[in-house]
Amino acid sequence: MYISRARGRSAAFAAALVATSLLATACSNTMGSAGSGDASADSSLFGGSAVTGVTLTLWHNTADPQALLDLYKAYEKESGNTLQFVDIPASTFPTTVQTKWATGARPDILEWHGNRTDLLALNGSQTMVDLSSMSFVAKEGQLATLSGSLDGKTYAATIGMPTVFGLFYNKSVLAAAGLSVPQTYADLAHDCTVLKAKEPGVIPLYEAGGSGWPQQVLSSFDYVAQYNKGNTYAASILSGEAKLNDPNGPLVKGLEAYAALKSAGCFNSDSATGTWETSLKDVLAGKAAMVANGSDSVPMLDADAGGNDASVDAAVGFTGVSATSAVAGYAPSPLGTYYVPKTGDTTKERAAIQFIEYVTGAGYGAYIDEAATIPTLSGTATPKMQGLMQQIDAAYRDGATLTWNSQVPGSGNFGPESAKLLAGQEDAQAVADKVQDYYLQASAAAGS
The missing domain is CATH 3.40.190.10 (Periplasmic binding protein-like II)
Incomplete structure (x- = not known):
């Protein structure tokens, strides 16, 4: 100790x-x-x-x-x-x-x-x-x-x-490629294709599988966000109305969309070993166009910029992104x-x-x-925040939803399983099948 x-x-x-x-x-x-x-x-x-x-x-x-x-x-x-x-x-x-x-x-x-x-x-x-x-x-x-x-x-x-989950993006890189800010996974796939053609030296989407947890954001937290308004998706799992491994359910579809982005070459070549620290540095420097992550990353971005918040605000933006709409997720x-x-x-x-x-x-x-x-x-005035935090605040207040895993027992095992998808060791359905099993085991242990 x-x-x-x-x-x-x-x-x-x-x-x-x-x-x-x-x-x-x-x-x-x-x-x-x-x-x-x-x-x-x-x-x-x-x-x-x-x-x-x-x-x-x-x-x-x-x-x-x-x-x-x-x-x-x-x-x-x-x-x-x-x-x-x-x-x-x-x-x-x-x-x-x-x-x-x-x-x-x-x-x-x-x-x-x-x-x-x-x-x-x-x-x-x-x-x-x-x-x-x-x-x-x-x-x-x-x-x-x-x-x-x-x-x-x-x-x-x-x-x-x-923690608000969404997409950090380099403003100059997207502008140079003639792209607007993505809001959906179709946008991400499209932007990846355009960036590979127009900005071949830039990583379209940095993935940091080496840090163990970041891959969960793009593979499910972001994609599923729009489906959990009012905690409805998580509630449907808890009630037994739906299963995490339903082939056409949000979790499986999110994992499939994630795998498709990887197959299309949208990630960095070392995505399975890349780190969270490097992902932020590369987006800030314009070496990567985008990274899916949470608002707790802002202090790291500021530190990478030598504490110059203004330079971070000038270079990096934030948006909610989900399956078909710009909805952010959040978790305590x-x-x-x-x-x-x-x-x-x-x-x-x-x-x-x-x-x-x-x-x-x-x-x-x-x-x-x-x-x-x-x-x-409530009753506490919001202090003056840097521009990037203001964007995050707006995404949070504009219909952000609780991440599905916040309420579902056994979901702590999702990180290691999603890492297997990134490494090519399991497909989307296999990952969801295992997560569903973990949920059932955890629910039984909790007596629920």
């Missing part, structure tokens, strides 16, 4: 997880005396004087941006408590957390994914304090029912903006999503709840201003 004090990290790491994209009142004096269990069952966790002078262990992602690190420092100063950080490497975040969790180890505060599937992986309804009665829940609105939520209860505070980001695990130490549980109060209260406004990002809590 590696334990350290939080320290500044390059913003370049803020997007290391896509598979994987905020904090306003001082620590309340309305917290209570000892009690354990979930919030709704044990109101004593939510009343009484503020806890001070304790050390709270926080498992956090090493991709936390500086704005979150500064928020932690502000909390320590305001509360008189100390945060002891267990750094979870961004590159192995899901597996490391789940492995540590399986040993019975528990932090006082956990930074973790908000997806239902990831909460189920930690048996959240039994292991996390129910935060449903806290004031931030109403301010989150619908997000509180999607992030850190199970069976109508909210177990997490989500202050980090959701692990960065800035916090849980209070049940540890049996009621004093620390109460102090951890006060941490949640602070980051969604007194500390929230300053965090939003420093992060220059989209607020997740």
Whole structure:
């Protein structure tokens, strides 16, 4: 176990997880005396004087941006408590957390994914304090029912903006080829053909299979987005009305469209080993025309440009893209999503709840201003954002849908299976068949 004090990290790491994209009142004096269990069952966790002078262990992602690190420092100063950080490497975040969790180890505060599937992986309804009665829940609105939520209860505070999935593109490259911004997969196929003819030295679509997760974006997150309005596609899977491996269903068709782009030579020659870091550098430099990825990539683009946001805005644009329309997908980001695990130490549980109060209260406004990002809590003004983030915000607000995998158990196995499609080891139907099997196994294990 590696334990350290939080320290500044390059913003370049803020997007290391896509598979994987905020904090306003001082620590309340309305917290209570000892009690354990979930919030709704044990109101004593939510009343009484503020806890001070304790050390709270926080498992956090090493991709936390500086704005979150500064928020932690502000909390320590305001509360008189100390945060002891267990750094979870961004590159192995899901597996490391789940492995540590399986040993019975528990932090006082956990930074973790908000997806239902990831909460189920930690048996959240039994292991996390129910935060449903806290004031931030109403301010989150619908997000509180999607992030850190199970069976109508909210177990997490989500202050980090959701990750928005779509397409980053180099403006100059598309313009030089006489192309408009693509919105559909037919557009992507057409643009690939044109770019290969008019810009032969440019990679039409960079794919970063070597990083393990980026191929999921183009192979399903983007394609399926338009079919999951109101979470309808995921709901049809959960109800048994549809199956992930239906030959004419959205997942199989998305995988087939992805395979067709690969067969047409639209990807970089090293697509199975290419990296997320290189994909962003190449789109920024115009070596690649497009890359499908999430909004957490913006800090990396800014870092690649030496912190010159204006040059990034001049070079790179963002759009939603789906099967036949320009719909973006989104998913709760692990960065800035916090849980209070049940540890049996009621004093620390109460102090951890006060941490949640602070980051969604007194500390929230300053965090939003420093992060220059989209607020997740109502009543908070959106700060001035760089142009690329404004495009992402517009795509998010213009009908973006929750990614299908956010609600479907067993979908954590989709990444390795989609990688096999990219490597030519499995076809689209075989990938979907396996993902359907994983879903059934996970549902049975969860008793659903």
